Each structure stands twice: as C-alpha cells, then as structure tokens.
Amino acid sequence: MLPNNPRQFIGCLMVGFSLVLSGCGFHLRGTGVDNVELDELQLSARNSYGQLYRDIRQALIVDGVEITDTAPFQLQLLDEKENKTAVTYTSRATPAEFELETSLTFQISDNSDRRLVGPVTLTTQRIFVNDADNLTGTSEEEELLRKEMHEDLTRQLLFRLSSLSESELSARGQALDRQNP
Template identity: 80%
Template structure:
C-alpha cells in the first residue's frame, strides 16, 4: 500500500529518522544542550579586551548567567596562549604545514581568592597548509582557524561550567573552611 504512495513512504522514513536521531541523543553543535546552572559570576581576565574574553562573556550571558562584581564566585581567565609551530617542511626548507595551538588556563575562586575549581587548562589545536604562493589566503585561513579555536575553547569552558552548581561550589568552599585551622 505504501509503495503506491511514494509521498507517504518518504514521510514515514523522515519521521522514523527524526525519532531515531532524537532517541540516540543527537543534538546540533552549539545548541546549548548543557546550560550553565550558575545564576551569577564575577568574570576577570588578564586580557579583558581579547576576543576569547568577549566570546566567553557573551556565551555566559546567553546562558542566563549575570556577570557582576558582587557575585560570590569569580571565574578567572588566568592565561591565554597562542602558539604556531612548523610541523613539516618543503624541499626548500620552508614550512609546509603549521600546527596552531590555543590554550586557556582558568579557575573559579571564592570571595577570598581561594581556588574552588582549577587552575585547569583547556586546549584547541588545528593544522593548516602554508601556501607560499597565496600569502593572503594563508593568513585568512590562519585567522579563521584561530576564531574556530576560540569558539571551541568557549564551548569547552561552558561544558565544564555546566557540570557545576552553586550548591557544589558552596560545598567546596565549606570544605576549604574546615581545612583551615
């Protein structure tokens, strides 16, 4: 009966695929499946004018986290590093491929400055081909990859923060209080 009506068959197949994908936990990348559960945070960085800082600040606001100076916990972006290393060389001893690495070291501390989480380092790496005949294209590709790595580090940080709640941070703070004589 379904073979006589190809539209019904296609519709049934699409519904079946949709159900299968939703049942297996598939989600589109960047949809914010794991939201940050913290209501408010202080946010500080060694480079508060950098792209990564702005990405993280915007992502936290989108997740509903209020950024203010009176919040009980501080997310500190301690260090952002960008490295570029030649991986392979041509026969003329010029770099043929580069490895780009961006890392972010962060910690979450209480009002007293005691670390509750971290310091921990997140990393993103990419490889790209050095086209000596197209310097403009190569530099644009490098900038695009750097932007992707910043986005990746932002997602990694939000994923880490999504596993924390204010009650858990409070429990860590109380555990530190008990250790202090």
C-alpha cells in the same frame, strides 16, 4: 508500492530520511553542553579586551549567568596562549603545514580569593596547509581556524562550568574553612 506523483515520492523520501536521522541520534550542532547552573559570576581576565574573553562573557550571558562584581564566585581567566609551529616542510625547506594551538588557563575562587576550582588548562589544536602561492587565503584560513578554536575553548569552559553549582562551590569553601580553622 511507490507513489505515482514525483512530489509524493519526494515527500515520502524526506519523511523517511527524517525518521532515519532522528532514530540515529542526529541533532543540530550547538554548544553540546547543559546549561550553566550558576546564577551570577564575577569574570576577570588579564586581557579583558581580547576576543576569547568577549566570547566567554557573551556565552555566559546567553546561558543566563549574570556577570557582576558582587557575585560570590569569580571566574578568573588566568592565561591565554597561542602558538604556531611548523610541522612539515617542503623540499625547499619552507613550512608546508602549521599546527595552531590555543590554551586557556582558568580558576574559580570565592570572595576571599580562595581557589575552589583549578587552575585548569584547556587546549585546542588545528593543522592547516601553508599555501605559498596564496598568502591571502592562508592568512584568512588561519584567522578562521583561530576563531573556531576560541569557540571550542568557550564550549570546553561552559562544559566544565555546567557540572558546577553554587551549592557545590559553597561546600568546597566550607571544606577549606574546616581545613584551616
């Protein structure tokens, strides 16, 4: 039996749609990672003024990690690379599509500069169409994709960090102590 009032029908339709979405496991897009268990970290990078460094720093702070110089563990952003490669060409031998690739290499060490994790390299890629008739739009699309790629690398890094705890990092340090008495 269908409701007579259009408002009732739309209301029932919305409730049904909500139930279907919640039943299939749909959820709003977020970081997709658990919280980082580390209370505090030192954070260093070769380019401490770069956008990726700022994004990672902000994400850690939002996740409740205190960034301090006295923390027992240091997250080192060792290397950040960005590449742009032509992947297809037009009949006039001009690039039709470009592949963007951004990678981040990081490691975690203790106060004695002993490597506990890594170095690990995270990578993300995107392909975009080169519109020779719209250079402004193409450059804006490239800039937007680079920002999206930084967000992706930040999520990947937080995902890696969410699997670590201070006790696990301490245990790795103790294992190194036992290997090198």
